[in-house]
Amino acid sequence: MDNKNIKTSRFRKGLELFLTFMKIGAFTFGGGYAMIPMIQREIVEKKGWITDEDILEIVAIAESTPGPIAVNSATFVGYRVAGVFGSFCATFGVVLPSFLIISLIALVLRQFRELKAVKYAFYGIRAGVLALIIKALVSMYKKSPKGWASYVIMAASFAIAAFTELNVLYIIIGCAVFGLVTSVLMKRRDEK
Amino acid sequence: MILLDLFLTFFKIGLFTFGGGYAMLPLIQEEVISHGWMPLRDIVDFVAVSESTPGPFAINIATYVGTETGGILGAICSTLGVVLPSFIIILIVAKCYEKFRDSGIVKGCMTGLKPAVIGLISAAVISIGQTVFFPSGITASAFSSPEFYISAAIFAVMAVLAFKKVNPIIIVCISAVIGIAVGYSLGM
Numbered sequence: 001m002d003n004k005n006i007k008t009s010r011f012r013k014g015l016e017l018f019l020t021f022m023k024i025g026a027f028t029f030g031g032g033y034a035m036i037p038m039i040q041r042e043i044v045e046k047k048g049w050i051t052d053e054d055i056l057e058i059v060a061i062a063e064s065t066p067g068p069i070a071v072n073s074a075t076f077v078g079y080r081v082a083g084v085f086g087s088f089c090a091t092f093g094v095v096l097p098s099f100l101i102i103s104l105i106a107l108v109l110r111q112f113r114e115l116k117a118v119k120y121a122f123y124g125i126r127a128g129v130l131a132l133i134i135k136a137l138v139s140m141y142k143k144s145p146k147g148w149a150s151y152v153i154m155a156a157s158f159a160i161a162a163f164t165e166l167n168v169l170y171i172i173i174g175c176a177v178f179g180l181v182t183s184v185l186m187k188r189r190d191e192k
Numbered sequence: 193m194i195l196l197d198l199f200l201t202f203f204k205i206g207l208f209t210f211g212g213g214y215a216m217l218p219l220i221q222e223e224v225i226s227h228g229w230m231p232l233r234d235i236v237d238f239v240a241v242s243e244s245t246p247g248p249f250a251i252n253i254a255t256y257v258g259t260e261t262g263g264i265l266g267a268i269c270s271t272l273g274v275v276l277p278s279f280i281i282i283l284i285v286a287k288c289y290e291k292f293r294d295s296g297i298v299k300g301c302m303t304g305l306k307p308a309v310i311g312l313i314s315a316a317v318i319s320i321g322q323t324v325f326f327p328s329g330i331t332a333s334a335f336s337s338p339e340f341y342i343s344a345a346i347f348a349v350m351a352v353l354a355f356k357k358v359n360p361i362i363i364v365c366i367s368a369v370i371g372i373a374v375g376y377s378l379g380m
Contacts, residue, residue, distance in 0.1 A: 025246065060293070065278065068209075068248040071275050071279065087279065098248065098251040098255060102245065102256050105241060106255075120380065124374065125371060126236050126240075128368075136213060144306045154314075180301050182304070
């Protein structure tokens with residue numbers, strides 16, 4: 001009997017996680033950090049599944065693990081609430097709206113792409129998108145660590161990516177290793 | 193084969209993107225273009241679509257590239273691919289969070305990764321700028337075409353709006369309207 005109750009409550013929690021994260025996925029525009037206030041309202045204030053402190057923890061983890069923040073936080077919250085099954089439900093929920101909407105849009109785009117008006121619209125939009133990306137870049141720069149090592153990495157990764165054919169993957173791995181080595185060296189120096 | 197290729201490519205993209213949103217652009221650019229799945233211009237167009245639809249950029253672009261190259265199955269493979277690395281890594285981290293948080297190795301790598309993302313996106317901005325301002329290459333005649341000056345003007349106005357924190361959707365809409373108005377009046 002008890003076993004059965006646990007099972008149903010687990011199932012119900014999974015379903016709730018799925019629905020809540022589906023709502024988050026369907027109503028956050030821009031993705032990434034835009035999702036954090038929504039998670040806070042839905043998960044902390046309405047459901048009380050995790051605390052405000054947990055949110056900070058999630059942001060910290062999302063920043064130092066690969067992948068989209070939305071997926072990172074859904075997986076993490078899901079796990080906290082209902083284990084691996086919970087992570088699966090939450091992640092599936094957060095991904096589903098995007099998946100459905102974009103599949104539909106891809107279909108529509110294909111139909112209308114050749115229309116003159118759509119071509120003109122995208123001609124204008126491209127210049128606007130460049131502005132949006134530069135804006136995002138500047139805010140990322142403001143949040144990034146300062147100091148000579150950071151500037152060297154920024155300049156080097158920019159130059160290698162812009163002027164050589166080296167795959168971006170190697171630049172990312174190289175910079176991670178460089179960061180690790182310099183931080184170990186600095187720590188040693190501080191200890192002496 | 194395309195399905196497996198989509199899955200593996202997006203798995204790689206998901207695994208090596210640190211920091212959300214546009215941090216994924218350089219890798220998308222590298223992988224998607226080198227596979228010949230889509231030109232940079234279409235990726236830039238899709239950034240606008242993604243800004244105007246809900247959901248994370250990573251999922252949106254994965255689904256889009258997947259649909260365009262391998263239909264609905266392709267979309268499932270690429271989206272699954274981009275999600276899976278995060279999912280697995282977070283499950284591991286959630287189990288041993290304290291160890292992860294205090295790990296010098298993770299912190300050390302991050303001190304290198306954060307500035308790297310800035311450098312890589314800057315490089316992506318350069319090639320996107322080329323696609324926007326010089327779609328048929330940088331030539332002397334490109335500088336005398338009205339398209340170039342109109343793009344530059346739209347860019348300048350939108351940059352001001354973007355830095356004034358105007359909602360990206362509004363920026364996309366205004367740029368589209370200007371594009372349509374200019375396109376028809378110049379008969380481009």
